[in-house]
Amino acid sequence: MKYVILAxxxxxxxxxxxxxxxxxxxxxxxxxxxxxxxxxxxxxYDVLKLFGKEGLALNKWQIICAWVYLIAAALACTxxxxxxxxxxxxxxxxxxxxxxxxxxxxGRSPYSQVGAQRELIQVLTYEPLLVLVFVxxxxxxxxxxxxxxxxxxxxxxxxxxxxxxxxxxxLTIKLRxxxxxxxxxxxxxxxxxxxxxxxxxxxxxALTEVAHWYETVLLLGxxxxxxxxxxxxxxxxxxxxxxxxxxxxxxxxxxxWRWMLKxxxxxxxxxxxxxxxxxxxx
Amino acid sequence: xxxxxxxxxxxxxxxxxxCYIVRSGAVRRLVVTVTGGVLSVASVALLLRGSFxxxxxxxxFGLSWDLIITVLDFALLGVILxxxxxxxxxxxxxxxxxxxxLLSVFEFIIVEHVAVPAxxxxxxxxxxxxIVSIIGSLICIFGLPYMNRHExxxxxxxxxxxxxxxxxxxxLGAMNGLVLANNILWLYFFFEVTSLCSFRxxxxxxxxxxxxxxxxALWMNSxxxxxxxxxxxxAYNAVETLSIAALLTAGPQGALALTGxxxxxxxxFVKAAQVPFQxxxxxxxxxxTPVSALLHSSTMVKAGVYIVLRLAPAYQGTLLSDTIxxxxxxxxxACAALAIGQSNGKKILAYSTISNLGLIVACAGxxxxxxxxxxxxxxxxxxxxxxxLFLCVGTIEQEIGSRDIEDMRGLYERMPRTSFLAITGVLxxxxxxxxxxxxxxxxxxxxxxxxxxxxxLALGSALTVVYWARWGGGMMGSRKPGQPxxxxxxxxxxxxxxxxxxxVGLSAATPAIYANLIQPMxxxxxxxxxxxxxSLGAFAxxxxxxxxxxxxxxxxxxxxxxxVLRKVGPYMGGANLGEDGSFxxxxxxxxxxxxxxxxxxxxxxxxxxxxxxxxxxxxLLVLMIGGGL
Numbered sequence: 001m002k003y004v005i006l007a008x009x010x011x012x013x014x015x016x017x018x019x020x021x022x023x024x025x026x027x028x029x030x031x032x033x034x035x036x037x038x039x040x041x042x043x044x045y046d047v048l049k050l051f052g053k054e055g056l057a058l059n060k061w062q063i064i065c066a067w068v069y070l071i072a073a074a075l076a077c078t079x080x081x082x083x084x085x086x087x088x089x090x091x092x093x094x095x096x097x098x099x100x101x102x103x104x105x106x107g108r109s110p111y112s113q114v115g116a117q118r119e120l121i122q123v124l125t126y127e128p129l130l131v132l133v134f135v136x137x138x139x140x141x142x143x144x145x146x147x148x149x150x151x152x153x154x155x156x157x158x159x160x161x162x163x164x165x166x167x168x169x170x171l172t173i174k175l176r177x178x179x180x181x182x183x184x185x186x187x188x189x190x191x192x193x194x195x196x197x198x199x200x201x202x203x204x205x206a207l208t209e210v211a212h213w214y215e216t217v218l219l220l221g222x223x224x225x226x227x228x229x230x231x232x233x234x235x236x237x238x239x240x241x242x243x244x245x246x247x248x249x250x251x252x253x254x255x256x257w258r259w260m261l262k263x264x265x266x267x268x269x270x271x272x273x274x275x276x277x278x279x280x281x282x
Numbered sequence: 283x284x285x286x287x288x289x290x291x292x293x294x295x296x297x298x299x300x301c302y303i304v305r306s307g308a309v310r311r312l313v314v315t316v317t318g319g320v321l322s323v324a325s326v327a328l329l330l331r332g333s334f335x336x337x338x339x340x341x342x343f344g345l346s347w348d349l350i351i352t353v354l355d356f357a358l359l360g361v362i363l364x365x366x367x368x369x370x371x372x373x374x375x376x377x378x379x380x381x382x383x384l385l386s387v388f389e390f391i392i393v394e395h396v397a398v399p400a401x402x403x404x405x406x407x408x409x410x411x412x413i414v415s416i417i418g419s420l421i422c423i424f425g426l427p428y429m430n431r432h433e434x435x436x437x438x439x440x441x442x443x444x445x446x447x448x449x450x451x452x453x454l455g456a457m458n459g460l461v462l463a464n465n466i467l468w469l470y471f472f473f474e475v476t477s478l479c480s481f482r483x484x485x486x487x488x489x490x491x492x493x494x495x496x497x498x499a500l501w502m503n504s505x506x507x508x509x510x511x512x513x514x515x516x517a518y519n520a521v522e523t524l525s526i527a528a529l530l531t532a533g534p535q536g537a538l539a540l541t542g543x544x545x546x547x548x549x550x551f552v553k554a555a556q557v558p559f560q561x562x563x564x565x566x567x568x569x570x571t572p573v574s575a576l577l578h579s580s581t582m583v584k585a586g587v588y589i590v591l592r593l594a595p596a597y598q599g600t601l602l603s604d605t606i607x608x609x610x611x612x613x614x615x616a617c618a619a620l621a622i623g624q625s626n627g628k629k630i631l632a633y634s635t636i637s638n639l640g641l642i643v644a645c646a647g648x649x650x651x652x653x654x655x656x657x658x659x660x661x662x663x664x665x666x667x668x669x670x671l672f673l674c675v676g677t678i679e680q681e682i683g684s685r686d687i688e689d690m691r692g693l694y695e696r697m698p699r700t701s702f703l704a705i706t707g708v709l710x711x712x713x714x715x716x717x718x719x720x721x722x723x724x725x726x727x728x729x730x731x732x733x734x735x736x737x738x739l740a741l742g743s744a745l746t747v748v749y750w751a752r753w754g755g756g757m758m759g760s761r762k763p764g765q766p767x768x769x770x771x772x773x774x775x776x777x778x779x780x781x782x783x784x785x786v787g788l789s790a791a792t793p794a795i796y797a798n799l800i801q802p803m804x805x806x807x808x809x810x811x812x813x814x815x816x817s818l819g820a821f822a823x824x825x826x827x828x829x830x831x832x833x834x835x836x837x838x839x840x841x842x843x844x845x846v847l848r849k850v851g852p853y854m855g856g857a858n859l860g861e862d863g864s865f866x867x868x869x870x871x872x873x874x875x876x877x878x879x880x881x882x883x884x885x886x887x888x889x890x891x892x893x894x895x896x897x898x899x900x901x902l903l904v905l906m907i908g909g910g911l
Contacts, residue, residue, distance in 0.1 A: 003310065048747060059760035061694070062846035071833035077879040081485035087723055088826075095830070098713060098751045105755030108863055109852030113877035116755065120748050123881070132737065135730050144727065193342045198853055261885070269737070276733050 003082060010081030011074060017064060018213025019044045021220075023117075025246065027276025032250045043209075050206035058107035058199055066204040072096030080221050083146040086134045093218060096211060097123050104196040115195025119183035121257045125264050126170040132272035132277055133170070136163040137225065139279040146225065155227040157237070162275040164226050166268045171219050173264070177249035186205035285662065287337065287462065289324040290411060293317060294455030302448040306338045310447055311426050315773075317451060318419030325415035333803075335527075336399030336464065344812040348465075352389060355471045356382065362478060362504065369497050377504035382688040384511045388496050389467075392515065397526045402464035405803040409658060410461035410588055413665045418454045418581060420777040421791060424673050425450060425572035429681055432570050436487070446486055449479045450576065457581045461588055466524050471728045473510060473549070473585065477503040480582050484566045495565030503561045506552030516542025530595045543596045544907045546589060547606060554586025554639045556613045557899030563636060567628045571676025574628065578635045579669035584661060587639050587716065591646045591657055604732070605906040607647025611729075611738035612902055613640025616895040619746035623886035625841035625879065627675050627685045630749055634711070637742065638664050638718075641725055644735060648728050651804045654747055656724035658800055659792065663717030667710045668790060670781035674704035677774060687752075688878055692759030697768050701757045703782050710785040712747065715826040717789040753878050763845045790827050 022043035029036025039045075057063050078091035101123070104116035115155040134144065140159045149156070157164055173180040186196040192198070200208050223241055227234045297317040300590035301310050339347045359382050366374030403411075429443050453476065460472035477500065485496030521532050534540055555563035566577050577583060588605065597603045614637050638660060645657035677700050678693065679685045693701040709822065710716040714723075722743060729735040761866030770778075788795075851858035854865035859872050867873030882891070 028383075055843065055847055056850050057844060058846055058850065059694075059758070060841035061758035063844055064841040065758075066836035068833060071836065072830075075829055075833070087726060088714070091723060092826070092830075094747065095713045098747060101751050102755030102758060103751070107760070107852050108759035108876070108879040109854070110875050111853065114880075117752070117880040120751060121882070123751075124744050126750050127747065128737075128740035131726065131740035131743065133735055135726075135740075138730050161556050193853065193855070235659060258884075274735070274738065276736075280733060 006032050006081045006083070007078055010078035014077050014081070014217040015074070015210050015213045016044070018215075018217045019047065019210075021216060021242075022213065025242075028243075028246050029250060032246065044223055047206045050209070051203050053202035054246045055203050057203045057204060058109070061106035062103045062199060063204060064090035065099045065106065066200055066207045068099040068212040069096045069103065070207045070214075072099065073156050073218070077218045077221075079115070079215040080146065080218050083150065084223075086137065086144045086146060086149075087131075088133060089121050090130060091219070093215065094123075094127070096215070098210075100196065100208065104199065107199045109199050110199040111193045112196060115185075115192055115198060118192075118257055119196045121261060122173050122176075122180065122183050125180075125261055127267040129166050129264070129272060130170050132269075133160075133163045133167050133222075136160050136272065136275050136279060139276070142209055150226055150228050152228065154231070157226040159279065160226065160275055162271040164223075166271050166275075167223060167226075168244065169264055171223065171241070172245060172248060173260075175216060177244060177245055179248075179252040179255040181249075182254050182257060182260075182266075185254070284337070286324050286328045286331065287339075289320060289464070290328065290415065290458040291455050292451075292464050293320060293324075293635030294451050294458070298450075298452040298455070301451060302444050305441075307430075307441075307443070307445050310443065314422050314426060314447060314451065318423050321415040321454060323374055325411045326437075328403070328411055333404045333408060334402065338397065338400045338403055338748075341615055348395070348397075348467075351471050355385065355467070355474070358471070358474050358478060359385070361708050362474070362481075363480070366498065366504075369493070369500075371501055373501035374504050377501065377508045381504070381508050381511050383824035384508075384515065386889055388511065388515050388518070392518065393524065393638070398465045398615070399527075400468055401462045401466045402466055402527055403462055405799045406588075406591065406658060407461045409662060409799060410584070411458055413584065413662060414454055414457040414461065414581060417448065417579060417665050417669050417781070418457065418576060419672070420780060421572050421575045421579070421669055422447070422450055423773055424575075424676075424777040425570075427773045428572055428676060428680070430571065441710045446483070446570075449482045449486075450572065451580055453479045453483075453576060457585060460585050463601070464526050466517075466529075469509075469526065469589075470514060473553070473589075474507055476553075476582055476585055477507060480566070480573075480577055483577075483720055484569045486569055486573065489568070492568045495562070495568050499562040500563055502552055502559050503579075506549040506559075509552070513542040513547075513549065514609050516545065518542075526592070530593070533595060534597055534600050540597060540600060540602055542905065542908075543593055544602050547593060547597075547602075548903065548907060550584070550586040550589035550593075551609070551643070551903070553589070554583045554643065555584075555636050556609065556640060556643060557616055558903070560613075560636050561634075564629060564632050567626075567632055571672060571679070574632075575669050575672035575676070578632065578672060579665045583635060583639055584665065587642045587646070587657070587661065590643050591661075594646050594654060601909045603904070604733065604824065605647070605909050607644045607649075607729075607732065607735050608738075609899070609902045609906055610643030610645070610647055611735045611742070612899065613637065613738060614644060615742035616640075616891070616899070617739040617887050618742045618749070619645065620752065620888060620891055620895070621749045622745060623881050623883050623888055623891070624749075625679075625686050625688055625730035625881060627687045627753070630687065630753065631671055631675065634746070634749070635664075635668060637746065638683055640670075641722065641739070641742070644739070645725050647730065648725075648732065648735065649903065650728050652724055654804060655727035655796065655800050656721045656728055659724065659795070660721035662795070663721060663785070663788065666781060666785045667716075667718060670778065670785055671704060671707040671711070673716045673778055674700055674707060675782065677778070678704070681768075687756060690753075691756050693757045694759040695761050695765075697760060699767055699770065701759075702779070703778050704905055706753050706782055707759055707785060708750050710789070712750045715789055716785070717792055720789070720792055729879070732791045756879065759829065790824075793824070793904070882908075 023040040027037040072092055072095040076089050079089050101116045101119050104112040138144050140156050141152050176184050184197055185192040220238055224234050226237055227237045297313050300313050359378055363378045366378055456472045456475040463469040464861050481496050481500040484499050485492050517539055520535045552559045567574055617633045617637035621630050622631045642657045642660050645653040711718050725741055729739050857866040859866055864872040864874045
């Protein structure tokens with residue numbers, strides 16, 4: 001029974017929470033920019049509206065890829081709530097990431113092709129760091145299994161402060177926030193239109209949007225694993241992290257992929273290695 | 283037993299001779315197909331018989347087989363030396379002469395010729411026999427129609443196919459011998475046969491480039507062979523037996539013996555084209571597709587990793603083991619990075635092969651039961667998926683006249699069947715729940731305890747995603763409703779389909795493969811792997827399979843809606859003009875559009891990276907061999 005409830009949370013509650021979070025995100029961003037902002041449920045309304053639109057696609061591969069993206073993201077999120085293996089979750093979410101890119105490459109559209117290439121570089125940037133963060137968690141908790149990680153006695157954050165900073169970099173890239181938003185170029189009518197998402201439209205765009213909510217919840221869930229001993233502190237950690245993301249998003253300019261690859265790999269690898277050495281020595 | 287072994291090793295030799303002597307195409311077709319079928323059945327039969335400890339053939343016309351192998355060994359070195367002089371390659375001459383001298387000293391002075399069982403098979407050998415016999419046979423069969431088209435394309439006056447199939451088929455026998463051998467001298471003999479065969483096959487087309495690349499392959503492998511001879515002498519010096527089984531049970535035996543083992547592993551590294559020796563395998567791409575498929579997926583390079591993996595107990599827990607892991611992991615990440623800078627499809631496959639072999643070597647070096655399991659899984663699944671991809675690229679190349687992945691953009695429109703198979707091949711190399719990824723997952727889990735290896739594995743695995751996703755996505759494309767599919771000859775279609783089914787279906791059998799084949803072998807190491815959690819969790823595999831399978835089913839059903847949707851062109855920020863890929867631009871002029879891949883050549887270009895990779899690779903190799911002393 002416990003597992004049914006957990007699966008339900010992962011499959012149904014998580015995307016709704018992700019949608020609300022997207023609404024809150026827009027609201028706070030608007031306030032940071034001295035605007036009123038839309039209602040909190042706006043993101044949900046938008047997706048519902050998209051589902052009602054006429055389906056348009058360049059070819060069948062695009063439709064298939066949008067669906068696989070959604071299913072993989074949902075599966076990864078559900079596995080997370082079922083307290084499965086971190087590496088397994090990592091690989092399942094990678095299925096989604098790969099199919100999103102492949103769908104964008106399936107058409108002849110230059111905008112979405114360039115977006116896909118840039119998205120691949122984003123994947124290239126965050127993937128190794130995410131693996132290393134998971135390895136740090138493994139060394140600290142003794143297992144890749146979330147159920148074991150939940151059983152630790154003191155918050156992982158104490159042992160893994162640097163790994164957590166690396167995780168915030170990953171979060172920024174994965175949420176496609178500035179300065180790392182060049183695969184979609186956050187707003188339409190910029191150099192890439194909507195980059196990797198340009199050719200997804202109507203219900204298929206809605207699918208990718210829902211998948212993105214799943215991913216957001218999944219990543220915040222990973223952040224939450226760093227403080228599992230106390231609910232209150234976990235909530236504070238998550239809120240502080242997400243607020244930090246918003247501030248970064250609103251204060252940074254979009255950079256180039258060269259800068260991202262060199263900067264994030266440099267900083268991220270250095271921090272992961274230092275944290276790993278602490279763990280090995282400890 | 284004796285019958286099965288003779289079929290697996292000697293039948294290919296006889297068939298090869300038949301192909302060579304009877305120069306008729308129909309006979310060749312029959313001989314190769316039947317040999318392939320018989321080999322496959324025999325390999326399965328051998329598997330069902332199970333592992334065996336020792337078996338030696340009797341005598342042939344009153345001569346002992348040991349003597350025959352010795353004579354053949356020197357004859358083989360003589361042939362290689364002859365090619366060394368013919369090609370005026372100083373390297374080949376020196377390395378081969380040194381081998382002849384050292385081998386004579388070893389055979390006639392050092393070794394006391396006591397009877398040692400010639401063959402022995404544990405499950406690793408049996409798995410290798412399966413891979414060689416089944417996948418190798420499929421590739422040979424694929425080669426029949428392929429070579430006809432190939433020669434038509436080259437406008438040859440006189441067919442060179444008898445020689446081609448002679449070496450191709452004999453290769454299978456040599457590989458079977460290699461993986462079953464227990465007497466290290468026999469292993470060495472088969473090792474050298476594969477070197478010679480690959481040399482002849484790479485140079486088959488006889489062009490200037492082909493000859494140059496074949497020469498390079500031969501000198502590098504002769505160098506490896508020299509390492510093998512020296513390593514064999516050092517190891518014999520310590521354990522005083524020619525039996526590999528005895529060498530393995532003895533375990534690590536002091537510095538000198540360990541250096542010997544390191545040198546034999548070095549020979550394996552050369553054969554598996556680990557950096558800095560990757561260039562011979564890249565050069566092998568000039569050969570016709572069946573050759574590159576055979577060299578890469580199931581035979582030559584797998585012989586290299588097999589040797590390293592076979593010797594794993596002999597260096598367990600030593601510094602050598604750690605350095606082997608680091609060398610392998612370095613090859614994994616370096617070649618994955620080099621693959622990103624490539625647009626030549628075959629070169630991407632080549633780099634990906636070397637990179638995956640690096641991962642297997644790294645697993646052998648990690649040397650825990652989980653890591654060894656990962657290595658064997660990777661050997662199996664990589665062989666299936668990679669041979670599928672090679673054969674697909676070969677088929678595509680014959681159709682579109684290019685092996686550049688930029689020219690394969692939207693290939694689905696022209697070759698829906700082949701590109702679908704190729705995309706499936708790409709996915710099985712990259713994503714769960716397929717076997718290659720399960721192997722990678724185990725490898726990462728096993729490497730979590732060693733910091734440098736895990737960092738390189740993390741980087742390499744991300745780099746891998748880039749070049750595969752880019753290629754797979756690029757091949758997807760639009761098709762008009764009702765457009766006819768392409769037609770392929772039966773003998774091309776059949777191997778492709780079988781390999782594709784194998785690549786997808788075998789992954790579902792991972793828990794069974796583990797429980798029946800790998801675990802019994804590891805139990806002697808007294809360290810069983812916990813199968814209920816982690817990467818070997820049977821539920822994880824089956825559950826994943828079902829969940830992702832259902833997902834794919836839903837996705838494809840949704841995809842079937844595509845034809846009823848209103849037809850649209852890509853968004854170009856202006857009115858599209860027809861379907862030829864142009865839009866109405868400024869001044870009402872049509873502007874053509876298109877997009878290419880980002881190859882990040884300023885970071886991952888071949889010219890930029892190769893030198894540094896080679897230097898680092900060579901340094902690591904020296905560290906590996908010297909570290910034993």
